[in-house]
Amino acid sequence: MRFDLITLFPDMCAALAAQGVCGRAHQRGVWSLQTWNPRDYTRDVHRTVDDRPFGGGPGMVMMAEPLALAIEAIRADRLAAGADAAGLPAPVVLLSPAGQVHRQALARRWAAGRGAILVCGRYEGIDQRFIDTYVDQQVSLGDFVLSGGELAALVLVDSVVRLLPGVLHDAESAEQDSFNPALTGLLDSPHYTRPEIWRGQAVPETLLSGHHARIQAWRRRQSVRLTRDRRPDLIEQARAAGRLSRQDEACLDASQAENEE
Structure with missing residues (x-):
């Protein structure tokens, strides 16, 4: 199982793959985590990933193009690494207050899959055209708002990885959750x-x-x-x-x- 996180703060995501039961499972190759910074897919000297919203209003909005280029790079890398089969790309999931609330039953369903590409938003939001074009599913942790999608993505990944065979020392632990x-x-x-x-x-x-x-x-x-x-x-x-x-x-x-x- 492989998770790819698109994030402006890749260092925030490193701990999950380095510590605890998920970290040990990562070291054994049970699952893998890759982070991708959309700033690496910009074309201007300032590595700009956000701009003011059309129509006015507070905050900034993440631009579609850097995110789209990141998605395309991830899909090519997953295909080359054998994480995805041709014609069966991993789902793209946006962590969003508008998403389906993540629950244990969904974590079990995810644990039977091959992972996903998780998009961690920031600022006021993401250009809707990117969401309409690339996002397959939106997931929320509940009726509250975070500064960005990174913490929500890590919660989602942890809830799934701990259910994979061999991750917990005692497999019955998950059965008593x-x-x-x-x-x-x-x-x-x-x-x-x-x-x-x-x-x-x-x-x-x-x-x-x-x-x-x-x-x-x-x-x-x-x-x-x-x-x-x-x-x-x-x-x-x-x-x-x-x-x-x-x-x-x-x-x-x-x-x-x-x-x-």
Whole structure:
């Protein structure tokens, strides 16, 4: 899997490929990251990549031509490196508040692919003609605005790479993630480690029992309760999809009764 990031700040993106589980996987060749600066595809002495918006208004707009030339260079490089097959170029993805919100289900879908070309915008925006011509998909992290697309791109890449085979030391870690369909899309349960008593607070007795069925049932109940308290919308989604068991519903009823008391 290969990701190509078009960015005015390539140094911001280096850490992901150098540290942590993603960095180790990068060193082993599980995935690769290339950065491309649109300033390298300008033709004037000032390496200009932005200009004032037509119609007036605040801020500057990234110009279409340097971005287009960067895309064409990336596609040629990916093809030569065998990252893409002829006629099947990697999708071009723009990190944008107007995009589809990135979720765990999408990260899993991406993990089954071959990567993408990610466009990290800056300033007030990008010339719409570039978007109309080259961008296949727009992705957002949520209803807020960042100074540029770099951080959003790194979040997207990290969420995908950690799902690739061999990236996590324990493959089951990803299976226990929040939002995983294996957990019917609910939040993960709380976790504890040594010591058994920390500042007067003990680890729940069930987790010390060694009884795997009891532990699994406890974690499920905690997952249901935590999701109800923090993300009730996920409970409703799971219920509408028929993913809550009778035991889950009984847990919710019991929790509701406790709150009413």
